Amino acid sequence: MNRETEPMVDPAAALAASPFRAAADVEADAMSDTHQTVVELVSVTKIYSDGADPAVSDLDLSVYEGEFFSLLGPSGSGKTTTLRMIAGFERPTVGRVKLGGGDVTARPPYKRDVSTVFQNYALFPHMKVKDNVAYPLKMRGVPRKQVRLRVNEVLERVAMTGFESRLPHQLSGGQRQRVALARALISRPKILLLDEPLGALDLKLRESMLLVLKHLQREVGITFLYVTHDQSEALAMSDRLAVMNQGRIEQLATPTLVYDKPATSFVAGFIGKTNLLECVRGSARTARAGGLGIQLPADVARERFTLSVRPEAITLGEASRSLENHYAATVVEVLFLGHERELILEVGAQRMTARATGPTAGVGETVEIGWPSAASVVVEETGTWQQSPLE
Amino acid sequence: MAAVATRVVEGPSFGSRVRSVAVRTVLVFPALVWVAVLVLVPNIFLLLYSLWQNDLGTILHHWNVENYRTLFGSQVFQVLLRRTFLIALASAGIATLIAYPLAFLVVRRFGRFKTTAALLILVPLWVSYLMRVFAWRIILGESGVLNSFLKSIGLISKPSSAFLYSTTTVIMTLTYVAIPYVFLVSYTALERVPRHLYEASGDCGASPWRTFWSVVWPLTRPAVVVGFAIGFVLAFGDYVTPSLVGGLSGTMLGSIVLQQFGTANDWPLGAAIAMTILATGLLFLAVVSFFTRLEAQIE
Numbered sequence: 001m002n003r004e005t006e007p008m009v010d011p012a013a014a015l016a017a018s019p020f021r022a023a024a025d026v027e028a029d030a031m032s033d034t035h036q037t038v039v040e041l042v043s044v045t046k047i048y049s050d051g052a053d054p055a056v057s058d059l060d061l062s063v064y065e066g067e068f069f070s071l072l073g074p075s076g077s078g079k080t081t082t083l084r085m086i087a088g089f090e091r092p093t094v095g096r097v098k099l100g101g102g103d104v105t106a107r108p109p110y111k112r113d114v115s116t117v118f119q120n121y122a123l124f125p126h127m128k129v130k131d132n133v134a135y136p137l138k139m140r141g142v143p144r145k146q147v148r149l150r151v152n153e154v155l156e157r158v159a160m161t162g163f164e165s166r167l168p169h170q171l172s173g174g175q176r177q178r179v180a181l182a183r184a185l186i187s188r189p190k191i192l193l194l195d196e197p198l199g200a201l202d203l204k205l206r207e208s209m210l211l212v213l214k215h216l217q218r219e220v221g222i223t224f225l226y227v228t229h230d231q232s233e234a235l236a237m238s239d240r241l242a243v244m245n246q247g248r249i250e251q252l253a254t255p256t257l258v259y260d261k262p263a264t265s266f267v268a269g270f271i272g273k274t275n276l277l278e279c280v281r282g283s284a285r286t287a288r289a290g291g292l293g294i295q296l297p298a299d300v301a302r303e304r305f306t307l308s309v310r311p312e313a314i315t316l317g318e319a320s321r322s323l324e325n326h327y328a329a330t331v332v333e334v335l336f337l338g339h340e341r342e343l344i345l346e347v348g349a350q351r352m353t354a355r356a357t358g359p360t361a362g363v364g365e366t367v368e369i370g371w372p373s374a375a376s377v378v379v380e381e382t383g384t385w386q387q388s389p390l391e
Numbered sequence: 392m393a394a395v396a397t398r399v400v401e402g403p404s405f406g407s408r409v410r411s412v413a414v415r416t417v418l419v420f421p422a423l424v425w426v427a428v429l430v431l432v433p434n435i436f437l438l439l440y441s442l443w444q445n446d447l448g449t450i451l452h453h454w455n456v457e458n459y460r461t462l463f464g465s466q467v468f469q470v471l472l473r474r475t476f477l478i479a480l481a482s483a484g485i486a487t488l489i490a491y492p493l494a495f496l497v498v499r500r501f502g503r504f505k506t507t508a509a510l511l512i513l514v515p516l517w518v519s520y521l522m523r524v525f526a527w528r529i530i531l532g533e534s535g536v537l538n539s540f541l542k543s544i545g546l547i548s549k550p551s552s553a554f555l556y557s558t559t560t561v562i563m564t565l566t567y568v569a570i571p572y573v574f575l576v577s578y579t580a581l582e583r584v585p586r587h588l589y590e591a592s593g594d595c596g597a598s599p600w601r602t603f604w605s606v607v608w609p610l611t612r613p614a615v616v617v618g619f620a621i622g623f624v625l626a627f628g629d630y631v632t633p634s635l636v637g638g639l640s641g642t643m644l645g646s647i648v649l650q651q652f653g654t655a656n657d658w659p660l661g662a663a664i665a666m667t668i669l670a671t672g673l674l675f676l677a678v679v680s681f682f683t684r685l686e687a688q689i690e
Contacts, residue, residue: 124591
């Protein structure tokens, strides 16, 4: 499941066949032929207390053997609840949870063949590193000699050899993380659940742990189910990912598809930045948005819809003249981000964001902009993702 | 996460170190005075008294260990010392066996009602100690609740005095007195064990039973031992309970101390008994403190 070799789906044809999620569905079908399902959720709903909004509502999900699968969403989107139901810490209010084909809905965590890496590591504070790591094997009655061998092996795998006799509070955050990983891996579970495992680490450590995780997953071949609110983590790591919002899956596809062909306005806004244009349908393959005439990638049946145009899809300057959508815009703001500049533009009555790698026009000046219609995506309107300034 | 600029802070100079030590001393001083006046000095006096001599109600200030020799030569004292120790051990032990599981139940099973439940269990502490002990007289006495109940269901024909005035009664009452303390300590300790440790243990394949013994118990044992020690100390030095519900067979050392300081007017001997109680208690606590060690740090 290499991203370079993923099956090519003609986006226009897929969109025409069924306006939304089509591309993802096509691919999901292709995958289920060759892969065995290890985790399956069947119309699962979780309501924590009577009268409250469901944390997860009517969710269907299949995770295939050996894949790196991410649940991505903002806090409160139900991703952690979903993971906790798979681990057995929560019971679904409605629906079934299946592991390896067997129904485990009513089974307690200690009778499920899954391991969890907790956000706060959850190492046993009174046990040395080696005892923490050996714990799952002791609980399963593995002979002591074998336990020692496997502890050494797994500690070596996470580069924690030499720390066997430390207590958790004598370790740094990254080290604890690796011990937690070792403890989760030692019983060789079918599925490894990771609940925001890098959330408590600083940026540099997070990046190196990302690589560690990715390598580890490839080496051990265990299915990873990874929960995160960090879209760049999810994009970088996953074979497939599900974007969740308000207890539902908005889109389930490969990272490239989720990024290039977001199914909904929420996904488009949550994964990277995008310009969402509220369009009114015109004649064939055209629409109007805020005074602009727009060429669409395909025919759209509905009267009103939302179009997503990524900032990097927008070409600036004379090169934009040959593109189907070509306008004059005024620069409102230029943000220097180091490797690139972000421009906030006024195009007709629309505000749009574009990117430039070199020097650009200054504030107040006029620039030519344009994008090919194929670079825009019609998305289902599900609200937008607004990150609070405090986060 | 914003990067925070840090700068290297040099160690404090000698002058400022002296100042900070001075400030700390001044701040700690009132507490030291408090401990000295209310704890240290009275006990030193007690020790001094135990080394003096009683002469028909007046105290002879001449140093000797006669009081202790009298005590340890006395059969009665030895019986009482052993009994007091065993009663304290039993009541603190039973109280722990009841209060710890109770605290576990409240913390794990009462959800958002757990604070209310904990408060209800601690309510007896609001009532005067004397009243709490007296309540048991009302329950167990000849015209008490238990007797009238048993009579009303026809189990006994006339009120029995067997329930009151025995070692068992004393143990029962002291257990009752100790329970809230042990509960409070256990509850606080169990509260501090985060939920994710239970989950992690279950995730590792441990049943709830094994989770308890390999995770919860090791993390809370030190606190439970402290709770047990509190119960023990409370019972060991008590004189109210034995005098109210103990009768002759329930007499404890505390009652004798009271007697010596009161009716017998033999302060030196009383002080010697008190010192013995203190020493035994401290010795026992020293042993017990071996079990309160915990290297772990719960975040």
